[in-house]
Amino acid sequence: MTAFEPVPSYYAASANPTPPRPALQGQVDADVCVIGAGYTGLSTALFLAEAGYKVVVLEAASVGWGASGRNGGQIVNSYSRDLDAIEKQASPGNLKLLAEMAFEGAQIIRQRVKDYAIDCDLKEGGVMAAITNQQLKHLETQQTLWQKYGYDQLDLLDAKGIRSVVDSERYVGGVLDHTGGHIHPLNLALGEAAALESLGGQIYEHSAVTQIKPGEPVELVTAQGSVKARFAVVAGNAYLGDLLPQLASKSMPCGTQVITTEPLSNEQAARLIPQDYCIEDCNYLLDYYRLSGDKRLIYGGGVVYGARDPADIERIIRPKMQKTFPELAKIKVDYAWTGNFLLTLSRLPQMGRIGSNIYYSQGCSGHGVTFTHVAGKSLALAIQGQAERFDAFASLPHYPFPGGRLFRVPFTAMGALYYNLRDRLGI
Numbered sequence: 001m002t003a004f005e006p007v008p009s010y011y012a013a014s015a016n017p018t019p020p021r022p023a024l025q026g027q028v029d030a031d032v033c034v035i036g037a038g039y040t041g042l043s044t045a046l047f048l049a050e051a052g053y054k055v056v057v058l059e060a061a062s063v064g065w066g067a068s069g070r071n072g073g074q075i076v077n078s079y080s081r082d083l084d085a086i087e088k089q090a091s092p093g094n095l096k097l098l099a100e101m102a103f104e105g106a107q108i109i110r111q112r113v114k115d116y117a118i119d120c121d122l123k124e125g126g127v128m129a130a131i132t133n134q135q136l137k138h139l140e141t142q143q144t145l146w147q148k149y150g151y152d153q154l155d156l157l158d159a160k161g162i163r164s165v166v167d168s169e170r171y172v173g174g175v176l177d178h179t180g181g182h183i184h185p186l187n188l189a190l191g192e193a194a195a196l197e198s199l200g201g202q203i204y205e206h207s208a209v210t211q212i213k214p215g216e217p218v219e220l221v222t223a224q225g226s227v228k229a230r231f232a233v234v235a236g237n238a239y240l241g242d243l244l245p246q247l248a249s250k251s252m253p254c255g256t257q258v259i260t261t262e263p264l265s266n267e268q269a270a271r272l273i274p275q276d277y278c279i280e281d282c283n284y285l286l287d288y289y290r291l292s293g294d295k296r297l298i299y300g301g302g303v304v305y306g307a308r309d310p311a312d313i314e315r316i317i318r319p320k321m322q323k324t325f326p327e328l329a330k331i332k333v334d335y336a337w338t339g340n341f342l343l344t345l346s347r348l349p350q351m352g353r354i355g356s357n358i359y360y361s362q363g364c365s366g367h368g369v370t371f372t373h374v375a376g377k378s379l380a381l382a383i384q385g386q387a388e389r390f391d392a393f394a395s396l397p398h399y400p401f402p403g404g405r406l407f408r409v410p411f412t413a414m415g416a417l418y419y420n421l422r423d424r425l426g427i
């Protein structure tokens with residue numbers, strides 16, 4: 001899929017009205033120029049606009065066209081690797097900050113929804129469901145770990161408990177996270193874009209940055225124009241391509257697929273997921289699903305390379321859905337799409353600065369709805385001269401993919417196979 005093809009998603013089909021935005025033409029000056037109108041870029045831009053900065057966002061396609069407008073919509077706390085991994089890497093001061101921020105993204109989203117009256121079907125409560133007893137043990141450990149850092153919003157669910165929140169025989173237990181939840185992800189991005197514009201921020205669509213000329217000011221060049229700014233923020237994530245080779249070499253775009261069924265009956269929706277929580281399982285290549293505002297089942301899963309055709313996507317994801325809910329064998333799938341997230345070798349996000357004024361954040365490894373909002377706050381504060389949070393993230397090591405860029409796909413495909421096998425063996 002090229003940068004300009006529309007996404008055949010349920011979200012695009014049910015998006016709130018949004019104005020078309022012009023492509024950048026000519027030269028524009030700004031305090032900060034952001035590359036990418038996903039959550040990372042929009043969140044950073046919005047925090048900065050709230051602080052009085054003149055912000056310009058350059059988006060190659062349209063607002064929310066990337067992962068932010070295609071994802072599972074699940075608000076999940078912490079990071080793709082949990083705090084135990086961070087404990088091994090961070091100094092005590094940084095660990096404390098990183099642990100606090102692990103639970104902050106969900107609150108930032110709720111605050112945005114409230115402050116700017118964003119209509120995005122926000123629902124409260126997320127469930128992590130264990131397929132094996134070993135996964136359930138791990139969830140118990142996770143509850144203790146999060147409690148250690150002051151988070152007490154997880155309730156353990158035994159076999160009966162999980163059955164009361166999701167009518168599937170697949171699970172032996174789980175946890176309910178009361179500050180988890182779900183949203184219509186594209187409508188959240190569109191709402192954040194409108195909020196930014198209400199504060200004077202400018203967004204140019206169909207304006208791919210093709211060159212970054214370092215300097216003070218830094219200059220960001222598009223096909224028909226350029227922006228000169230005191231600071232740049234690179235938030236292109238999995239769709240950034242080769243614009244900055246030093247970022248490309250330490251990350252890998254991965255595809256994950258989502259299908260959306262026709263609306264369930266009210267009775268069926270209330271029976272399958274009675275409290276309307278979102279659910280993800282605990283496999284490394286996890287299934288994630290939830291009901292939409294109009295009671296469709298939105299079901300995503302796995303990491304598959306090269307699946308682009310909607311029929312292919314349904315062939316991959318439908319069996320997963322039917323394994324969870326056998327009674328949906330005959331349900332019609334109305335939408336199927338794919339999206340890219342950015343994997344890092346450590347599965348921890350990468351935040352940093354190139355030179356004195358080019359900031360970046362990328363690589364939430366498939367777990368970015370909350371993190372990107374924390375990233376936005378951290379980058380915006382760093383630009384305002386308060387770099388404590390930024391420094392804590394930047395202190396986490398970034399690793400290049402072994403074998404260089406040519407070998408990234410085979411290596412990680414092998415890694416995915418390994419974890420898939422590990423999930424199946426329950427080890």
Ligand SMILES: Cc1cc2nc3c(=O)[nH]c(=O)nc-3n(C[C@H](O)[C@H](O)[C@H](O)COP(=O)(O)OP(=O)(O)OC[C@H]3O[C@@H](n4cnc5c(N)ncnc54)[C@H](O)[C@@H]3O)c2cc1C
Nearest residue numbers: 036038039040060066067068071072074209236339368369
């Ligand atoms: C199918 C799918 C399901 C997911 N489900 C979940 C979930 O349920 N929960 C969760 O926490 N996370 C989930 N994720 C991950 C989450 O969506 C991402 O981590 C997050 O949205 C990343 O946001 P971002 O702003 O960094 O990147 P993106 O949203 O991808 O935005 C990057 C933007 O930059 C633009 N861009 C790139 N290069 C340029 C350039 N040169 N010039 C101008 N613009 C450029 C792109 O067009 C794009 O719009 C999922 C991801 C996918 C793909």
